Amino acid sequence: MSVIAVVPAAGRGERLGAQVPKALVEVAGEPLLVHAVHGLLAAGCVDHVVVAAPAAEVGVVVAAVRRFESQVSVVVGGAERGDSVRLALRAGLRTLADVDVVLVHDAARAFTPVEVIRSVVDTVRAGSAAVVPVLPVSDTVKQVDATGLVIATPDRAGLRIVQTPQGFDAALLRRAYGIAPEDDESSPPSSVSIQATDDAGLVEQLGVPVQTVPGHSHAFKVTTPFDLAVADALLTGQAGDGVGADARRAERAAAEFRAHRAGDAG
Numbered sequence: 717m718s719v720i721a722v723v724p725a726a727g728r729g730e731r732l733g734a735q736v737p738k739a740l741v742e743v744a745g746e747p748l749l750v751h752a753v754h755g756l757l758a759a760g761c762v763d764h765v766v767v768a769a770p771a772a773e774v775g776v777v778v779a780a781v782r783r784f785e786s787q788v789s790v791v792v793g794g795a796e797r798g799d800s801v802r803l804a805l806r807a808g809l810r811t812l813a814d815v816d817v818v819l820v821h822d823a824a825r826a827f828t829p830v831e832v833i834r835s836v837v838d839t840v841r842a843g844s845a846a847v848v849p850v851l852p853v854s855d856t857v858k859q860v861d862a863t864g865l866v867i868a869t870p871d872r873a874g875l876r877i878v879q880t881p882q883g884f885d886a887a888l889l890r891r892a893y894g895i896a897p898e899d900d901e902s903s904p905p906s907s908v909s910i911q912a913t914d915d916a917g918l919v920e921q922l923g924v925p926v927q928t929v930p931g932h933s934h935a936f937k938v939t940t941p942f943d944l945a946v947a948d949a950l951l952t953g954q955a956g957d958g959v960g961a962d963a964r965r966a967e968r969a970a971a972e973f974r975a976h977r978a979g980d981a982g
Protein backbone atom coordinates (compact mmCIF):
# COMPACT_ATOMS: atom_id res chain seq x y z
CA MET A 717 0.00 0.00 0.00
CA SER A 718 1.19 3.57 -0.72
CA VAL A 719 1.11 7.04 0.75
CA ILE A 720 0.71 10.05 -1.50
CA ALA A 721 1.05 13.68 -0.48
CA VAL A 722 -0.91 16.45 -2.13
CA VAL A 723 0.75 19.86 -1.87
CA PRO A 724 -1.42 22.91 -2.58
CA ALA A 725 1.06 25.51 -3.83
CA ALA A 726 -1.10 27.49 -6.25
CA GLY A 727 -1.93 30.45 -4.02
CA ARG A 728 -0.87 33.97 -4.91
CA GLY A 729 0.27 34.86 -1.40
CA GLU A 730 -1.57 38.18 -1.23
CA ARG A 731 -0.73 38.68 2.45
CA LEU A 732 2.96 38.11 1.76
CA GLY A 733 2.92 40.50 -1.19
CA ALA A 734 6.03 39.11 -2.89
CA GLN A 735 6.93 39.54 -6.57
CA VAL A 736 6.32 35.83 -7.24
CA PRO A 737 3.66 33.41 -5.95
CA LYS A 738 4.36 32.52 -2.32
CA ALA A 739 5.39 28.90 -2.97
CA LEU A 740 8.22 30.18 -5.18
CA VAL A 741 9.58 32.67 -2.65
CA GLU A 742 13.07 31.58 -1.60
CA VAL A 743 14.33 30.99 1.92
CA ALA A 744 18.02 30.10 2.24
CA GLY A 745 18.27 29.76 -1.53
CA GLU A 746 15.36 27.36 -2.07
CA PRO A 747 11.69 28.04 -2.85
CA LEU A 748 9.25 27.31 0.01
CA LEU A 749 7.71 24.63 -2.17
CA VAL A 750 11.03 22.76 -2.46
CA HIS A 751 11.54 22.88 1.32
CA ALA A 752 8.04 21.44 1.79
CA VAL A 753 8.50 18.63 -0.77
CA HIS A 754 11.94 17.83 0.60
CA GLY A 755 10.50 17.42 4.10
CA LEU A 756 7.76 15.09 2.88
CA LEU A 757 10.19 12.83 1.04
CA ALA A 758 12.77 12.98 3.85
CA ALA A 759 10.14 11.56 6.22
CA GLY A 760 10.67 8.26 4.40
CA CYS A 761 6.99 7.27 4.43
CA VAL A 762 5.66 9.16 1.38
CA ASP A 763 5.79 7.38 -1.98
CA HIS A 764 4.67 10.16 -4.30
CA VAL A 765 3.99 13.91 -4.10
CA VAL A 766 1.62 15.87 -6.35
CA VAL A 767 2.09 19.63 -6.36
CA ALA A 768 -0.71 22.00 -7.40
CA ALA A 769 1.07 24.90 -9.11
CA PRO A 770 -0.09 28.40 -10.06
CA ALA A 771 -1.36 28.22 -13.68
CA ALA A 772 1.15 30.82 -14.89
CA GLU A 773 4.11 29.15 -13.15
CA VAL A 774 3.78 25.47 -14.01
CA GLY A 775 7.08 25.44 -15.93
CA VAL A 776 8.93 27.11 -13.07
CA VAL A 777 7.48 24.64 -10.56
CA VAL A 778 8.32 21.65 -12.78
CA ALA A 779 11.92 22.89 -13.01
CA ALA A 780 12.09 23.47 -9.24
CA VAL A 781 11.05 19.89 -8.42
CA ARG A 782 13.00 18.18 -11.23
CA ARG A 783 15.65 17.00 -8.77
CA PHE A 784 13.05 14.74 -7.12
CA GLU A 785 12.56 12.96 -10.48
CA SER A 786 9.52 10.66 -10.71
CA GLN A 787 8.68 10.98 -7.03
CA VAL A 788 7.01 14.34 -7.70
CA SER A 789 4.46 15.37 -10.31
CA VAL A 790 2.86 18.75 -10.95
CA VAL A 791 -0.69 19.75 -11.88
CA VAL A 792 -2.29 23.12 -12.48
CA GLY A 793 -3.98 24.40 -9.32
CA GLY A 794 -7.42 25.98 -8.97
CA ALA A 795 -9.04 29.21 -7.86
CA GLU A 796 -9.25 28.30 -4.15
CA ARG A 797 -7.11 26.06 -1.95
CA GLY A 798 -9.79 23.34 -1.96
CA ASP A 799 -9.91 23.37 -5.77
CA SER A 800 -6.13 22.91 -5.87
CA VAL A 801 -6.30 20.01 -3.41
CA ARG A 802 -9.04 18.31 -5.40
CA LEU A 803 -7.15 18.63 -8.70
CA ALA A 804 -3.93 17.27 -7.18
CA LEU A 805 -5.80 14.50 -5.34
CA ARG A 806 -7.44 13.29 -8.55
CA ALA A 807 -4.04 13.19 -10.25
CA GLY A 808 -2.38 11.42 -7.32
CA LEU A 809 -5.04 8.72 -7.06
CA ARG A 810 -4.56 8.03 -10.79
CA THR A 811 -0.77 7.91 -10.50
CA LEU A 812 -0.59 5.04 -7.99
CA ALA A 813 -3.12 2.22 -7.90
CA ASP A 814 -2.76 1.14 -4.28
CA VAL A 815 -2.98 4.40 -2.29
CA ASP A 816 -4.32 3.84 1.24
CA VAL A 817 -3.17 7.09 2.90
CA VAL A 818 -3.28 10.66 1.56
CA LEU A 819 -1.51 13.60 3.18
CA VAL A 820 -2.52 17.16 2.34
CA HIS A 821 0.30 19.55 3.12
CA ASP A 822 0.52 23.31 2.47
CA ALA A 823 3.62 24.42 0.56
CA ALA A 824 3.48 27.37 2.94
CA ARG A 825 4.19 25.08 5.94
CA ALA A 826 7.57 24.42 4.40
CA PHE A 827 9.52 23.57 7.57
CA THR A 828 7.29 20.95 9.16
CA PRO A 829 9.54 18.43 10.96
CA VAL A 830 9.63 14.88 9.62
CA GLU A 831 8.48 13.61 13.02
CA VAL A 832 5.12 15.32 12.55
CA ILE A 833 4.75 13.86 9.04
CA ARG A 834 5.54 10.35 10.29
CA SER A 835 3.22 10.70 13.27
CA VAL A 836 0.28 11.66 11.03
CA VAL A 837 0.89 8.71 8.68
CA ASP A 838 1.36 6.28 11.58
CA THR A 839 -1.87 7.45 13.23
CA VAL A 840 -3.87 6.95 10.03
CA ARG A 841 -2.30 3.51 9.56
CA ALA A 842 -3.19 2.68 13.18
CA GLY A 843 -6.88 3.14 12.35
CA SER A 844 -7.82 6.84 12.52
CA ALA A 845 -9.40 7.79 9.18
CA ALA A 846 -8.60 11.49 9.57
CA VAL A 847 -5.69 13.00 11.50
CA VAL A 848 -4.60 16.61 12.07
CA PRO A 849 -1.52 17.99 13.86
CA VAL A 850 -2.44 20.65 16.40
CA LEU A 851 -0.96 23.05 18.91
CA PRO A 852 -2.56 24.49 22.03
CA VAL A 853 -3.74 28.09 21.83
CA SER A 854 -1.35 30.29 23.77
CA ASP A 855 -3.31 33.56 23.49
CA THR A 856 -6.71 34.43 24.88
CA VAL A 857 -9.21 34.25 22.02
CA LYS A 858 -12.17 36.61 21.60
CA GLN A 859 -15.22 36.14 19.43
CA VAL A 860 -16.23 39.51 17.92
CA ASP A 861 -19.09 40.88 15.84
CA ALA A 862 -18.82 42.76 12.53
CA THR A 863 -18.17 46.05 14.36
CA GLY A 864 -15.28 44.62 16.38
CA LEU A 865 -17.28 44.35 19.59
CA VAL A 866 -16.41 41.35 21.74
CA ILE A 867 -19.26 38.85 21.99
CA ALA A 868 -17.58 36.08 23.97
CA THR A 869 -14.33 34.66 25.32
CA PRO A 870 -14.25 30.95 24.47
CA ASP A 871 -12.40 28.68 26.90
CA ARG A 872 -9.05 28.22 25.13
CA ALA A 873 -8.42 24.94 26.95
CA GLY A 874 -10.69 23.28 24.39
CA LEU A 875 -9.26 25.09 21.36
CA ARG A 876 -6.39 24.03 19.08
CA ILE A 877 -4.46 25.62 16.22
CA VAL A 878 -4.47 23.28 13.24
CA GLN A 879 -1.49 22.61 10.98
CA THR A 880 -0.62 20.34 8.07
CA PRO A 881 0.06 17.69 6.88
CA GLN A 882 -3.43 16.42 7.51
CA GLY A 883 -3.70 12.68 6.89
CA PHE A 884 -6.64 10.64 5.62
CA ASP A 885 -7.78 7.24 4.65
CA ALA A 886 -7.68 7.58 0.85
CA ALA A 887 -11.26 6.41 0.27
CA LEU A 888 -12.57 8.87 2.85
CA LEU A 889 -10.78 11.89 1.36
CA ARG A 890 -11.92 10.85 -2.13
CA ARG A 891 -15.51 10.86 -0.84
CA ALA A 892 -15.06 14.19 0.96
CA TYR A 893 -13.90 15.79 -2.31
CA GLY A 894 -16.63 14.11 -4.37
CA ILE A 895 -14.22 12.08 -6.51
CA ALA A 896 -15.80 8.85 -7.76
CA PRO A 897 -13.84 5.59 -7.36
CA GLU A 898 -14.03 5.13 -11.15
CA ASP A 899 -12.73 8.70 -11.76
CA ASP A 900 -10.50 9.02 -14.82
CA GLU A 901 -9.29 11.64 -17.30
CA SER A 902 -12.69 11.74 -19.00
CA SER A 903 -14.73 12.19 -15.78
CA PRO A 904 -16.47 15.54 -15.34
CA PRO A 905 -15.20 17.75 -12.52
CA SER A 906 -16.84 17.06 -9.16
CA SER A 907 -19.79 19.28 -8.32
CA VAL A 908 -19.31 18.95 -4.53
CA SER A 909 -18.74 22.46 -3.18
CA ILE A 910 -15.80 22.88 -0.83
CA GLN A 911 -16.99 24.78 2.22
CA ALA A 912 -14.08 24.40 4.63
CA THR A 913 -10.78 26.13 5.28
CA ASP A 914 -8.99 22.83 5.83
CA ASP A 915 -9.40 19.29 4.54
CA ALA A 916 -10.43 17.83 7.88
CA GLY A 917 -13.32 20.31 7.85
CA LEU A 918 -14.81 18.46 4.85
CA VAL A 919 -14.46 15.15 6.65
CA GLU A 920 -16.14 16.59 9.75
CA GLN A 921 -19.09 17.56 7.53
CA LEU A 922 -19.46 13.85 6.68
CA GLY A 923 -19.74 13.10 10.41
CA VAL A 924 -16.41 11.25 10.54
CA PRO A 925 -14.29 11.76 13.68
CA VAL A 926 -10.97 13.58 13.28
CA GLN A 927 -8.06 12.59 15.53
CA THR A 928 -5.48 15.14 16.66
CA VAL A 929 -1.76 14.52 17.16
CA PRO A 930 0.84 16.98 18.48
CA GLY A 931 1.96 19.54 15.91
CA HIS A 932 5.16 21.57 16.09
CA SER A 933 6.05 25.28 16.19
CA HIS A 934 8.35 24.72 13.18
CA ALA A 935 5.28 23.82 11.11
CA PHE A 936 4.10 27.45 11.11
CA LYS A 937 2.51 28.77 7.94
CA VAL A 938 4.49 31.44 6.08
CA THR A 939 1.70 33.95 5.55
CA THR A 940 3.08 37.46 6.13
CA PRO A 941 6.45 39.19 5.58
CA PHE A 942 7.09 38.74 9.32
CA ASP A 943 6.75 34.97 8.95
CA LEU A 944 9.19 35.07 6.06
CA ALA A 945 11.67 37.09 8.10
CA VAL A 946 11.39 34.56 10.92
CA ALA A 947 11.98 31.68 8.52
CA ASP A 948 14.97 33.44 6.98
CA ALA A 949 16.44 34.32 10.36
CA LEU A 950 15.97 30.83 11.73
CA LEU A 951 17.37 29.06 8.71
CA THR A 952 20.30 31.33 7.92
CA GLY A 953 21.26 32.29 11.48
CA GLN A 954 20.57 36.01 11.07
CA ALA A 955 18.42 36.10 14.21
CA GLY A 956 18.59 39.22 16.39
CA ASP A 957 21.59 41.56 16.78
CA GLY A 958 23.71 39.13 18.81
CA VAL A 959 23.54 41.29 21.97
CA GLY A 960 21.73 40.37 25.22
CA ALA A 961 19.70 37.45 26.51
CA ASP A 962 16.91 37.85 23.96
CA ALA A 963 19.38 37.61 21.10
CA ARG A 964 21.02 34.54 22.67
CA ARG A 965 17.56 32.96 23.09
CA ALA A 966 16.75 33.75 19.45
CA GLU A 967 20.08 32.25 18.38
CA ARG A 968 19.37 29.09 20.42
CA ALA A 969 15.97 28.77 18.72
CA ALA A 970 17.66 29.30 15.36
CA ALA A 971 20.31 26.65 16.16
CA GLU A 972 17.58 24.16 17.15
CA PHE A 973 15.73 24.94 13.93
CA ARG A 974 18.84 24.41 11.77
CA ALA A 975 19.73 21.22 13.62
CA HIS A 976 16.21 19.93 13.02
CA ARG A 977 16.46 20.70 9.32
CA ALA A 978 19.93 19.17 9.10
CA GLY A 979 18.64 16.05 10.87
CA ASP A 980 15.71 15.84 8.49
CA ALA A 981 18.05 16.06 5.50
CA GLY A 982 20.38 13.35 6.80
Ligand SMILES: Nc1ccn([C@@H]2O[C@H](COP(=O)(O)OP(=O)(O)OP(=O)(O)O)[C@@H](O)[C@H]2O)c(=O)n1
Nearest residue numbers: 724725726727728729730731795796800823824
Ligand atom coordinates in the same frame (compact mmCIF):
# COMPACT_ATOMS: atom_id res chain seq x y z
N1 LIG B 1 -5.98 28.76 -5.04
C1 LIG B 1 -5.12 28.33 -4.11
C2 LIG B 1 -4.93 29.03 -2.88
C3 LIG B 1 -4.00 28.54 -1.97
N2 LIG B 1 -3.30 27.43 -2.26
C4 LIG B 1 -2.27 26.94 -1.34
O1 LIG B 1 -2.81 26.66 -0.06
C5 LIG B 1 -1.82 26.81 0.94
C6 LIG B 1 -2.37 27.61 2.13
O2 LIG B 1 -2.89 28.82 1.68
P1 LIG B 1 -2.36 30.26 2.17
O3 LIG B 1 -1.16 30.11 3.00
O4 LIG B 1 -3.52 31.00 2.68
O5 LIG B 1 -1.83 30.83 0.76
P2 LIG B 1 -2.43 31.92 -0.19
O6 LIG B 1 -3.86 31.66 -0.49
O7 LIG B 1 -1.50 31.96 -1.34
O8 LIG B 1 -2.27 33.23 0.70
P3 LIG B 1 -3.09 34.58 0.68
O9 LIG B 1 -4.44 34.26 1.27
O10 LIG B 1 -2.28 35.51 1.50
O11 LIG B 1 -3.20 35.02 -0.77
C7 LIG B 1 -0.64 27.54 0.28
O12 LIG B 1 0.45 26.62 0.15
C8 LIG B 1 -1.18 27.98 -1.05
O13 LIG B 1 -0.23 27.99 -2.12
C9 LIG B 1 -3.51 26.74 -3.46
O14 LIG B 1 -2.86 25.73 -3.72
N3 LIG B 1 -4.42 27.21 -4.35
Ligand SMILES: C[C@](O)(CO)[C@H](O)COP(=O)(O)O
Nearest residue numbers: 797822878879880913914915
Ligand atom coordinates in the same frame (compact mmCIF):
# COMPACT_ATOMS: atom_id res chain seq x y z
C1 LIG C 1 -5.06 24.19 6.07
C2 LIG C 1 -4.54 25.23 7.02
O1 LIG C 1 -3.12 25.35 6.90
C3 LIG C 1 -4.83 24.78 8.43
O2 LIG C 1 -4.38 25.72 9.35
C4 LIG C 1 -5.15 26.58 6.76
O3 LIG C 1 -6.52 26.56 7.01
C5 LIG C 1 -4.89 27.08 5.34
O4 LIG C 1 -4.74 28.46 5.37
P1 LIG C 1 -5.72 29.51 4.73
O5 LIG C 1 -5.13 30.83 5.07
O6 LIG C 1 -7.05 29.30 5.37
O7 LIG C 1 -5.70 29.20 3.26
